[in-house]
Amino acid sequence: MKLRIDIExxxxxxxxxxxxxxxxxxxxxxxAEITIPESVTRQRPPLKLLEDTFCRSPIxxxxxxxxAVNGQAIRKNEPVLVIEAMKMEIxxxxxxDGVLKTIQVKPGEAVSTxxxxxxxx
Numbered sequence: 820m821k822l823r824i825d826i827e828x829x830x831x832x833x834x835x836x837x838x839x840x841x842x843x844x845x846x847x848x849x850x851a852e853i854t855i856p857e858s859v860t861r862q863r864p865p866l867k868l869l870e871d872t873f874c875r876s877p878i879x880x881x882x883x884x885x886x887a888v889n890g891q892a893i894r895k896n897e898p899v900l901v902i903e904a905m906k907m908e909i910x911x912x913x914x915x916d917g918v919l920k921t922i923q924v925k926p927g928e929a930v931s932t933x934x935x936x937x938x939x940x
Contacts, residue, residue, distance in 0.1 A: 871915045872939045876930045880904030885926055891919045899937055902930065913939055 824831045884901040887893060898910040899919065917939030924936055 867915050867917075871913070872917060872920075874899070874911060874913055874936045874938070876902065876911070876932055876934045876936055878902065878904045878909065879931045880909070880929070882924045882926050882928045882930060883908060885922060885924070887919050887922070889919055889921060893917055893919050893939065900924065911936060913937075915939070 820835045822833050822835055824833060880902040881904070882900060883903045885899070886901065887897075887899045893899060893913055893916065895914065895916050896912045898912050899922075900911040902909045902911060920938045920940045922937045924930060924934075930936065
């Protein structure tokens, strides 16, 4: 028999074989209670990679607004800058929570794709 088991949003397919019981060849079907340790079920803090602390421009354009200052606590997906490109405004947000260490650009400045915009600590 095949079963699918989901653990932490990952699916695993396992094959289960039922062995015959020693008494008259019957299978012994009993529900089992398993205690899962708290270390397995507790929420883990999000992994913060070094490259997540650097935010680079996804597109070439012009900085129209800087919405934060150095030393300010910034949450994941909270806008820090606005870039205008091809008559569209794009809000630039960090991928992780942190404190704004440096902003490398100013309003009115042209930026190229991949240019460093700001850094978090």
